[in-house]
Amino acid sequence: MIPHDETMILETPFYSRCLAACEINLWEDWKGYRSAQAYTSVEQEYFAVRSNTGVFDISPMIKYRFIGPDAGAYLNRLLTRDISKIAIDRVAYTVWCDDEGQVMDDGTIFHLGENDYRLCAYARCLDWLMWSAEGFDVTIFDETADIAALAVQGPTSCAVFKNMGFTGIENLKPFGITRYPFEGSEVMISRTGFTGDLGYEIWIEPALAEAFWDQLFAAGKLRGIRAIGSAALDMLRTETGFLQAGVDFVPAEEAIRNGRSRSPFELGLGWLVSFDKPVFNGRKALLKEKKEGSRYAFVYLDVEGNKPAEHAFIYAGNKEVGTVTTAAWCPTAKSNIAFAQVDAKYGKVGQELVAEIYYERELKWTRLMAKCTVVEGAVFNPPRKRQTPAADF
Amino acid sequence: MINLDKNYDVIIVGGGHNGLVCASYLAKDGRSVLVLEANNSIGGASATSEFVDQFSVSSCAHWLIQLNPDIASDMGLNSQGLEMAARDLKTIALAEDADHLTIDGDNLEGGGISDEDRKAYIAFNKQMLKFCKLLAGAFNRRAPKLVEGNLTDRLTLAKLGLGMKMLGKDDMSDLMRLALINIYDVMEENFDNELLKGAISLDSLLGSHMGPRSPNTVYGYLYRRMGDVFGYKGPAVVKGGMGAVGEAMANAARAKGVDIQLGAAVSKINIDVDRATGVTLADGTVVNGALVVSNADPKTTFNKLVGLANIETGVARRVKTMRMKGDAAKLHIALDSLPNFTGLTEQQMGQRLVIAPTMNYIETAFNASKYGEYSKAPAMDISIPSVHDASLAPDGKHVMSVIVQYAPYELAGGWNDEHKEAFKNLVIDRIADFAPDLKDKIVAAQLLTPVDIEERFHIHGGHWHHGEISLDQILMMRPFPGASQYGTAVDGLYLCGAGNHPGGGVMGLAGHNAAKEIINRGKSA
Numbered sequence: 001m002i003p004h005d006e007t008m009i010l011e012t013p014f015y016s017r018c019l020a021a022c023e024i025n026l027w028e029d030w031k032g033y034r035s036a037q038a039y040t041s042v043e044q045e046y047f048a049v050r051s052n053t054g055v056f057d058i059s060p061m062i063k064y065r066f067i068g069p070d071a072g073a074y075l076n077r078l079l080t081r082d083i084s085k086i087a088i089d090r091v092a093y094t095v096w097c098d099d100e101g102q103v104m105d106d107g108t109i110f111h112l113g114e115n116d117y118r119l120c121a122y123a124r125c126l127d128w129l130m131w132s133a134e135g136f137d138v139t140i141f142d143e144t145a146d147i148a149a150l151a152v153q154g155p156t157s158c159a160v161f162k163n164m165g166f167t168g169i170e171n172l173k174p175f176g177i178t179r180y181p182f183e184g185s186e187v188m189i190s191r192t193g194f195t196g197d198l199g200y201e202i203w204i205e206p207a208l209a210e211a212f213w214d215q216l217f218a219a220g221k222l223r224g225i226r227a228i229g230s231a232a233l234d235m236l237r238t239e240t241g242f243l244q245a246g247v248d249f250v251p252a253e254e255a256i257r258n259g260r261s262r263s264p265f266e267l268g269l270g271w272l273v274s275f276d277k278p279v280f281n282g283r284k285a286l287l288k289e290k291k292e293g294s295r296y297a298f299v300y301l302d303v304e305g306n307k308p309a310e311h312a313f314i315y316a317g318n319k320e321v322g323t324v325t326t327a328a329w330c331p332t333a334k335s336n337i338a339f340a341q342v343d344a345k346y347g348k349v350g351q352e353l354v355a356e357i358y359y360e361r362e363l364k365w366t367r368l369m370a371k372c373t374v375v376e377g378a379v380f381n382p383p384r385k386r387q388t389p390a391a392d393f
Numbered sequence: 394m395i396n397l398d399k400n401y402d403v404i405i406v407g408g409g410h411n412g413l414v415c416a417s418y419l420a421k422d423g424r425s426v427l428v429l430e431a432n433n434s435i436g437g438a439s440a441t442s443e444f445v446d447q448f449s450v451s452s453c454a455h456w457l458i459q460l461n462p463d464i465a466s467d468m469g470l471n472s473q474g475l476e477m478a479a480r481d482l483k484t485i486a487l488a489e490d491a492d493h494l495t496i497d498g499d500n501l502e503g504g505g506i507s508d509e510d511r512k513a514y515i516a517f518n519k520q521m522l523k524f525c526k527l528l529a530g531a532f533n534r535r536a537p538k539l540v541e542g543n544l545t546d547r548l549t550l551a552k553l554g555l556g557m558k559m560l561g562k563d564d565m566s567d568l569m570r571l572a573l574i575n576i577y578d579v580m581e582e583n584f585d586n587e588l589l590k591g592a593i594s595l596d597s598l599l600g601s602h603m604g605p606r607s608p609n610t611v612y613g614y615l616y617r618r619m620g621d622v623f624g625y626k627g628p629a630v631v632k633g634g635m636g637a638v639g640e641a642m643a644n645a646a647r648a649k650g651v652d653i654q655l656g657a658a659v660s661k662i663n664i665d666v667d668r669a670t671g672v673t674l675a676d677g678t679v680v681n682g683a684l685v686v687s688n689a690d691p692k693t694t695f696n697k698l699v700g701l702a703n704i705e706t707g708v709a710r711r712v713k714t715m716r717m718k719g720d721a722a723k724l725h726i727a728l729d730s731l732p733n734f735t736g737l738t739e740q741q742m743g744q745r746l747v748i749a750p751t752m753n754y755i756e757t758a759f760n761a762s763k764y765g766e767y768s769k770a771p772a773m774d775i776s777i778p779s780v781h782d783a784s785l786a787p788d789g790k791h792v793m794s795v796i797v798q799y800a801p802y803e804l805a806g807g808w809n810d811e812h813k814e815a816f817k818n819l820v821i822d823r824i825a826d827f828a829p830d831l832k833d834k835i836v837a838a839q840l841l842t843p844v845d846i847e848e849r850f851h852i853h854g855g856h857w858h859h860g861e862i863s864l865d866q867i868l869m870m871r872p873f874p875g876a877s878q879y880g881t882a883v884d885g886l887y888l889c890g891a892g893n894h895p896g897g898g899v900m901g902l903a904g905h906n907a908a909k910e911i912i913n914r915g916k917s918a
Contacts, residue, residue, distance in 0.1 A: 070702070077702060099707035099882075131710045135701030279667055281705045284882065 009034045012059035013148035013209030017217075021227040028230060031124070031144075033060035036229040043331075045232035049195050050332045052224025053154040055216065056194075056233055058201065059209075062121040063147055064129060068138040071115045078132050078281060079109060080264055082274035086111045089177040091192050095264050095272050097282030101289060102252035102261035104128065105245055106269070108192060110177065118143070122245035128253065132281070148209035152216065153199030153236075155384055155393035156223035161189070161200065162392075163219035169200075170389035183208050191390075194233060196240020198384045198391070223393075238337060239330035241300060241378030243267060248298075248325040248339055263289055266341070268298035296322075297347035301372040302379070303327070303336040303355055309370065312355040314340050321346045324355065333379035338372065349376050395654045395680060401427045403911070404672055404682035406659045406698065407851070407890065409437020411904030412688030413642035413651075415889040417468050418908030419686075420649035427680065428643075428651055429672065431658035431851055436639015437688070438850045438857055439899050445837040448727035448792050449785045451635035452841070453850055453857060454899050455723075455776045455794040456482075456628035456745065459620035460638070461533070464901040468645040475641035478781035480629035483744045486588040487827045491736030494588040495744075498626050504588040513583050521618050524568050527556040528615060529622045532902050535878045535910050536868040536894040572864065576610035577752050591749035595772055599796060600857045600897070602720040604759030605752045609863035616862055616896060623900075628745050630778045634785060638899060662687065662698040662886060669885040672698075684885050686907065690852050690859035691715060691872035691892040699883060708882045711873035716866065717892075719843030719855035720762050722800035724820050727836040728791040731777070732828040743780030748773040748823065758799055765805035767816050770823060772798045790836070795820065802843035802854050813840050858897030859890050868894055879907040880914070887911055 010033045012018070018036055026037045035057065038045060048054040066075060076083040081094040088111050095106045105125060110118040129140050152160065161169045166180045169189065177190045185208055193199035204212055217225055237244060245251055252261040263286060264273050273286055299322075303309045306329050314322040322342030329336050338355065346353065350373065357368040384391055403419050405412045408430030416426045434440060438453035457477070465471070483497040486504060494504025499515050530552050531537075537546035557565050571579055576597040580590040594605040597614035604610075631637050643653055658675040662685050671681035687694040692712060695701060701709040734742055749755050749772040758768035779791040786792050797820050804812060817840040825831040843855025852859060860872050869877045872892040879887050889907035891897030 073702065078706070099705040128706065131713075132706040134709045134713055135696075135703075279664075279703055279705065281707070283705070284667060 012057050013206035014057045014059060014150065014213050017210060017213040018057055018227065026229065030060040030230070031062060035060055036227070038229040038231045039227045042229070042231045042235070045226060045228035046235050046331065048224060048226035048228060049154040049197060049199075049232065049236055051155065052226065053152060053157045053160050053220050054195075054226055054228035054232065056151040056153070056228050056230075058149045058151050059147070060144070061149065062124050063142070063144045063149075064119045064121065064126070065141050065143045066117040066119065066138055067115060068136075069115055070136040070138045071117055073278075074133060074136040074138045075109065075117055075119070076277055077136075077279060078129070080273040080280060080282065080286075081109075082277045083109065084277065088113060091175045091177060091190050093272070095267075095269055097264065097286070098252045099281060099285065100252070101263045101282035101285030102255075103249055103264055103267060103269070104252045106243065110190065112177070123251050123254070125253065146206070147203055148206045148212075149201060149203050150213070150216070151193050151195070151199065151201050153193045153195040153197055155198055155391070156220070156225075157199050158390035159392050160216065160220040160223050160225060163223075164215055170392070172200075172390075173388045174386055183211055187212065194242055195236040196242065196378060196380050196385060197236070197382065198387070235328050235330065238326050238328040238339070239333055239378070239380040241380075243269075243339070244326065262296060262341075263294060265289055265294045266296040266298060266344075294344045296341050297344045299340050299342055299347040299374045300377060300379075301338040301340055301353065301355065302375045303338050303357075303372040304370045305368070306336055307357050307359045307368055307370065308336065309338040309355040309357045309372070312338070312357045314342055314372075315354040315356065316346050316351075321353070330379060335379045337379055347374055349374050394652055395427060395429075395657065395678075396652060397680065399425055399427075399652070401425050401680070401682040403427070403684045403686055404429065404680060405686045405688055405889070406662065406672060406694075407431070407437060407688030408435045408639070408643065408653060408655070409688050409890065410439045410639060410642055410899055410901055411890050411907075412437070412686070413639065413646050414464055414468070414901040414904030415686055415688070415908045416651045417642070417646045417649050418905060419911060420646065420651045422908075422912045426646075426651045427682065428646065428653045429657040429659055429674070429680075430653065430655050432849075433656045434636060434639070435643040435653065435655065436636050438852065439635045439638045440850070441634030441636025444725045444839045445727045447787050448790070448836070449634055450725045450792045450794045451631070451776075451778065452725070453723065453846065454635050455778070455796065457631050457635065457638065457899060458617070458625055458628045459623055459898050459900045461901050461905070462623050463533070464905050468642060469648075470638075470641045470645060473641040473644040473648070475637060476632040478630045478632040478778065479743065481626040482628045482630070484592060484627065485737070485741060485744050485746050486592040487734070487746055487748050487750070488588055489750060489826070493736055494586065494592070495741075496589070496592060501589065504586060506586050506589065510584050510586045510589060514589065517583050520564060520567065521615065522621055523560060523564060524615055525618050525622045527553070527560065527568075529619060530556055531868065532619065532895040533906065535906050536871065538878065539869055571611045573608065574611060575606050575608055576614055577605040577756070579611055580605070580752060587751045591751050591755060592747050594752050594755055595747055595749040595774065595798075598755070599774060599798065600719070600721050601861055601863075602716075602718055602762065602799075602801075603861075603863075604756045606756055607759075612864055612867070613862055616898070619898075619900070630776070630781045632782050632784070634778065634782075635899065659698060661700075662694070664699065664703050664883055664886075667884055669883050684887060684911065686887040686889050686911070688890045688904070690717065690856075690890055691876070691888060692717060692853035693851060694888060696853070699886070704882050708875060711875065715860055715873055716863070717854045717856040717858075717860040718802045719846060719852075719857065720799045720801050721857070722797040722816070722843065723841040723846065724795040724797055724817065725839040725841075726793040726795070726821070727786070727838070728793060729834045729836055730789060731780070731791050732831040732834050734828040739780065742777050746775040748775070748827065755798070762799035762801040765801055765803055767801065767804060767812075767819075768799045769819065771800070771820060773820070773824070775824070795824070800842050802847070802856075804842070808842045808844045813842060816840065816842075857891075859892030862896045867896065871896065879910045
């Protein structure tokens with residue numbers, strides 16, 4: 001149980017190590033846990049992931065477990081992806097919708113074993129999961145506090161793990177799961193992450209968290225390992241085109257105003273929707289949308305100049321057609337990227353739009369009408385992300 | 394009879410009265426229709442059964458009080474053998490001191506009734522009837538959707554709205570006030586006589602899980618009085634028992650070309666991803682149909698026949714939260730001869746007898762059920778149909794049918810034999826307080842608890858209305874939002890039972906409206 005009655009903010013199993021590493025004492029609240037926004041400087045942390053290895057404490061991420069003979073069928077009705085195609089020891093990115101086909105959240109589903117799955121989510125949704133369980137033989141529980149987890153991301157991450165004695169880790173394919181003995185117990189490693197780089201996530205019992213951190217950082221010393229905070233992660237995910245729930249879309253259950261939620265198609269996530277499977281939440285509404293058209297389109301924009309188009313309005317000619325949800329100058333891709341929601345009839349790849357950017361320098365505000373081009377997808381997408389065996393950097 | 398070579402346009406699950414009404418209208422529209430009934434007799438809760446050798450009784454509903462006359466005439470039920478053994482019966486509210494109150498239309502006799510109450514009762518009836526007429530305008534058509542309503546829906550709403558305006562200022566504000574309060578307060582406002590207040594209160598909550606002080610009871614009362622709009626001046630006794638209604642409807646349906654198969658329990662409604670394709674019977678037979686119409690209650694339909702796993706979470710949740718726990722039991726007594734109710738003549742014993750001496754008596758009876766106990770002094774609605782219909786029992790002998798409130802579906806400790814026996818004896822003892830020689834005349838007695846009613850009539854929770862009739866579960870909220878116009882989230886699957894607008898009672902409008910909706914949506918519905 002999470003002792004929310006005893007403390008206003010919780011500590012993760014790695015907290016003692018995060019505290020020691022956090023030189024600038026910059027914290028934030030991530031789903032009730034004290035979580036570092038930055039440890040030293042955001043740029044340094046960003047470049048650790050792109051050049052060496054960055055370690056991000058993902059323990060606060062909401063984790064649900066599904067066990068029982070109907071676990072697979074249950075998840076197939078809950079999620080938009082065809083779960084029957086996800087083999088044991090594989091992970092998949094997915095979204096889930098309400099009956100109206102509006103995205104409630106996105107996350108990753110881990111097929112841990114026969115009739116055994118884990119779902120990592122942005123928001124708590126146990127009530128929805130339990131309502132959905134009517135008619136299925138499945139046991140569901142929140143295991144957020146029972147699992148300590150780290151994202152270990154960057155080109156040297158595989159080498160760091162090899163230094164730790166995880167022989168053969170280089171052969172783990174993207175979205176694969178493997179396990180190694182650790183301190184008389186076990187660590188689960190998945191080749192997953194939120195940075196678009198070569199990288200892994202590790203899952204371990206909380207009692208072993210500190211020991212793992214210590215061995216990891218010892219093994220990574222000569223490979224430039226560094227703890228990173230959420231600010232750097234935000235740059236990384238933007239560069240590689242990953243959506244952030246609560247930023248790039250309003251989870252359907254949290255949307256109060258009519259029409260503020262979005263369907264998977266409207267978020268550019270139509271590829272996650274499988275109509276070739278039994279009934280799932282949102283199926284009917286999504287089929288209808290597919291037939292009749294969406295209201296909005298999600299686009300990646302390459303924005304002229306180097307001023308991030310944060311909160312910018314987007315124009316097609318003189319007509320306002322949308323707004324930016326995420327924007328950042330991406331140092332490695334060397335491009336000024338923005339994610340935007342535009343009216344469905346705009347946003348074809350190659351289309352030129354205009355972003356109305358306001359920026360401030362020493363109290364002087366400047367309005368900039370920056371040209372931008374709709375681009376296909378992530379600007380940062382290196383081969384090392386997929387390469388198996390993973391390269392030794 | 395099932396003809397597997399026929400490609401049925403419509404398969405109706407359940408041969409209750411609404412299923413048969415729906416089948417008839419669809420067949421009349423030229424569709425090939427098959428009705429599948431799990432039991433070996435037709436009519437569902439409109440049933441007659443021989444509960445002891447040679448003694449028969451209406452085993453669920455026992456009065457005919459609101460069968461819609463347009464449906465009866467469209468189906469030609471009179472020429473199909475439906476006969477009343479008696480109609481426009483009086484209600485006699487039994488008093489402990491044998492000074493009973495007789496309610497006969499607008500007239501009140503006995504029970505120490507005052508002239509003020511007599512006058513007030515006439516005014517009360519007039520107003521209630523006015524309200525019922527207004528509601529009736531929305532009863533024989535589908536419930537309107539509030540948003541995205543089309544012209545039909547807007548007309549229904551406009552008619553309701555206009556109807557309310559036409560009531561006049563006083564009646565309109567009265568309706569809006571009364572609909573939300575409880576029958577107890579309304580009775581206190583209008584009358585002094587305890588027997589009268591008790592009897593009216595009982596009418597407002599029969600079959601429900603409510604006491605006189607529960608909100609929604611005024612709507613329950615209006616719902617029951619709907620029979621007045623349909624031409625009933627009191628309950629009627631059907632010749633041969635309520636099963637004869639089912640039989641006549643089945644005859645009418647067959648005459649229109651409907652195939653009816655008895656003893657065919659549907660175990661599953663077959664669905665291809667999101668479209669109903671037919672049904673699978675308990676014996677494994679698969680029957681395909683372009684449309685499946687379920688006369689089963691919404692919970693049984695979705696929990697058991699469709700499977701909550703095969704519909705989306707939002708709908709499954711609404712099914713789950715629907716309120717339908719029965720709180721009424723049935724007691725059937727075979728009698729060697731007519732018992733003597735103190736202060737009643739034989740002719741009077743053929744009327745409707747109620748035991749609800751005061752509103753607090755009913756409320757106290759209800760209290761127990763809130764905590765999973767049966768009432769120690771239950772309220773009752775008693776019928777001795779054999780007074781009017783000798784065919785129900787051997788010569789000179791009689792049957793008594795009693796609706797008993799309250800007997801909660803979820804009794805603490807469960808409805809085992811011991812609890813059933815104790816409750817049965819308690820009910821008999823209570824009736825014997827008014828008919829002292831009753832126990833000497835009993836040949837046999839049968840108690841049907843809500844659990845028995847669930848098993849026998851396949852109604853979830855043993856709730857004869859297929860869902861509580863209350864403001865949160867009527868009109869566009871019946872059975873639940875998203876399924877209130879007889880269509881469901883599963884394409885090709887419709888609902889036609891009492892769980893739908895306008896509701897239960899042997900009325901037939903749910904089945905009629907469902908058929909109308911299916912016909913309006915055209916062949917591809």
